[in-house]
Amino acid sequence: MAIGAIFGGPIAGFLVGNYGRKLAMMMCFLPLFVGYSLISSLDNIATLYLGRILTGVGTGMVSLSTPVYIAELSSSNLRGMLVGGFQLFLGGGMLLVNALGWCI
Template identity: 85%
Template sequence: MLAEKGELKAQNKNLYVASLVAQLGSFMMGYTLAYTSPAIPDMEDRGVLKTTDQISWFGSLMAIGAIFGGPIAGFFVGNYGRKVAMMMCFLPFVVGYGLISSLDNIATLYFGRILTDVGAGMVSFSTPVYIAELSSLDLRGMLVGVSHPFIGGGMLPVNALGCDDGSLGVLVLWGVCFLSTIFVALCVPETKGKSLEEITKDFNRYNRHL
């Protein structure tokens, strides 16, 4: 009985850690949702966004990017697995914010904004799918719902740090993306086509990283 309890405790620990790692994508989604709030006034002051139309487009392009993010994530989830899909979510964030921080021209800003929102759309699809497959029935609702605090946590640094020159905030996001990729690669198992028992066995192999 004690051995069974100890095994269950270890399994739950692995589950919590893997879920938190997966939710780092939700952190980046929150960052993206809040980004335009401090960024637009800063870009106006420096003459990057010069007209009301430019400001409106930059603020509203999220809807366009998110439309494509879900189907792209669905393609990776179905063909390459949930783990690969989550890792691919980080790529449009890195490239998109890199383009935005360059402040080269208005077309670059627009394209960068679309890419970051593609990443947000990919996260909104792939992360809940992964966590739902990973979790036992009694913990599934709670672990999927943790995405909301992480989204709020992503909104905090962009508003607290601001977007002056785009550098500090972008460095924070790039750091999160890099760590997320490493953690997902090393610390979480694939769930595609596997039962909870098979996933638990995979957890045992990953346990040394947790």
């Protein structure tokens, strides 16, 4: 997933710069949907790896485009809290998933 996220950032940067923030966020749906569809079908290990890479691309895209979109829509007195809160909850969610995966 981390390998896919490396490629998701530049893809989202291109989309944000050329097509706008809102459309870039909507385009994050495609790799996430295809990736999770592949993971759920799970025919072989290659399908799992491809699904994980695609979900990583989608996660990288979301991690870049969402804070930009939030920063543009929010008022100046709430901007830091909202963008920082997004990153905080994103990191906290990853920590929770990894901790639960370790426990199971």
